[in-house]
Amino acid sequence: MNNEDDMNDSENKIECSEHGSSFATFVCNHLTKGEQLGFNIGYDPDNPDEIYPDAWCNKCEEILESEGEWNDKSEKFADIKVLCSQCYLDLRERNWIQDTDAYHDFICSSFSYLQDKQDSFMEEFKINDHERWDWHQETGTLVFSHNGKTQVEAKVSFSGSVSTHSDTWMWAWSNDSLLEDIKADSRKIRLLGEKHNYKNLVSSLWPATENDGWEMTSIMAKELGAIGAYRTSDENSFTYMIVKSAKWVNKSTKLKPLKKIFSFMSKNK
Secondary structure (H helix, E strand, O other), rough: OOHHHHHOOOOEEEEEEEEEEEEEEEEEEHHHHOOOOOEEEEEEEOOOOOOOEEEEEEEEHHHHHHHHOOOOHHHHOOEEEEEHHHHHHHHHHOOOOOHHHHHHHHHHHHHHHHHHHHHHHHHOOOOHHHOEEEEOOOOOEEEEEOEEEEEEEEEEEEEEEEEEOOOOEEEHHHOOOOOOOHHHHHHHHHHHHHHOOOOHHHHOEEEEHHHHHHHHHHHHHHHHHHOOOEEOOOOOOEEEEEEEEEOOOOOOOOOOOOOOOOOOOOOOO
């Protein structure tokens, strides 16, 4: 459900000599030339969840704070340039500054939390033994059924999705195809990222693998005290969610282990 193309139809596109046709982004000229210059994001109040918000370096931020607004002086210093979205992602990676050791420890702690919870969740509710699953945005539920009868009902919140087409992660809070109730909890992780300046928690979309999806979901699980997590798939993406609570509705005695429809990230990380 990582649908960047669908969400950006209204945005202007540009032709990049390196990446071809892509979405237009706006950054200060310094970011295009440097490394580790800082990456300050300017959210549009009318579109706070945009995927590629305007960005500028730390020097530009100093001038902006001194001037108190964007004016002739600050705009001249920034010398704003138009880039394609892929170039934007590349220079964000190059210029973002964060405590990498602290971030690594944060990931490991979160992942350890989810692994401990996941074992109990999977065993108690026989997650791999059910015939099918269905999730419902309107009610925020994930339902496991057998022979047409609901077996387990879980309350969930979506963390995000990994596109198997573009190999990118998109946070649920930035996905327009999701209802607000099912993605509202993911905004709390964005606030956490802003507090610690962790790039992958603040950025709507970034290059990622399936393991990255589990890592982001583990962060959300730990921060919100989830009892587990789940991942569903379709032909274009993996959708990740945390499980906040679960209950048996009908406990069938005829459940038999089926082909595994759920997989958790390898412990040999």
